[in-house]
Amino acid sequence: MGILTQAILPFILLYKYWALFTLTFLASLAIPIPAGTILIASAAFASQGYFNIITIFIIVLIANIAGDNVSYWLARQYGKKIFSYIKFTKKILESTNFTLIEKAISSHPGFIVFISRFEVLSTLSINIICGLGKVTYKKFMIFEVMGSFVNVIFFILIGYFFGNSWQAVNKLIGNFSIFFFLFIFLILSIFWKKIIKNLKKEKNKL
């Protein structure tokens, strides 16, 4: 078990649902906390009778949604102001590629918002882009809730059904996620020419 996890799990055992809410909320703001591991472990504790599985589900779901709402609203209210103060981010904001990405997300927010819930950094970036762009709050919320729901259910079921073996399953997911990222990277590297071509086409349309 990692040092970080060893420090976090006793915190959950001591402060129970409050700790779970706080940690999940912070993790949804991309603070480096192993949210998946925490959720699997908590569900495993629930399978041993220490926690209530339904309460865990509700609390984690609320924390996730609250965290995502914070980043969405901060980006929507102050995003452009803050980013235009910094030279580097200002350059990104004014770039054509960013406009293209913003446009792509605004036209098909559902799938992108839903899929992004499964990876912390992509969740935060999509929340910020949705906030900066013209994605309506209603649209954002519908797919955000759906994505978070599926994500939370997935980790809870793993922890609950594997019970005492949760550490082994967590190790398995960890190993597999490294492979998954390599796989995505390879797909992108294979199809990069097609992606660039499509982006250039869109650029010309603008």
Place this chain on the structure above:
Amino acid sequence: MKKYFLHHKKIKIIILTILCITSLIWFIYSVIELRRSGELRTNNSIRKHYAYLHNTVSVNNITAWMTFDYINVIFKLDSTYLKNALMIDDTRYPNIRIDRYAKNHNINNQVFLRVTQQLITNYINNKK
């Protein structure tokens, strides 16, 4: 060669297929290895799984970062049993970690953990 490699659609598909098969084999191998080492325990029947869960909590699973409260719940101990047996006078009991309690009272962590495990084993045996 490079040009051929990047442009040929069949090669891309072959690479992806090989990757998919490799990842699947690797995943199955990891599951088998974890099951062999005893780290991963699964049960095909959900009903059996519930019964199995309660039987697999072992005193050897107790680690120093766990709290007395958690141990009391998972081993279904009387809430005052460990407090009396270990003569714990800390007001934070049972919401205190085993290693923190040992450290605060200048007790060797490993020895304290072993004594706790032994006491739980005795409790379970007496209950039977």
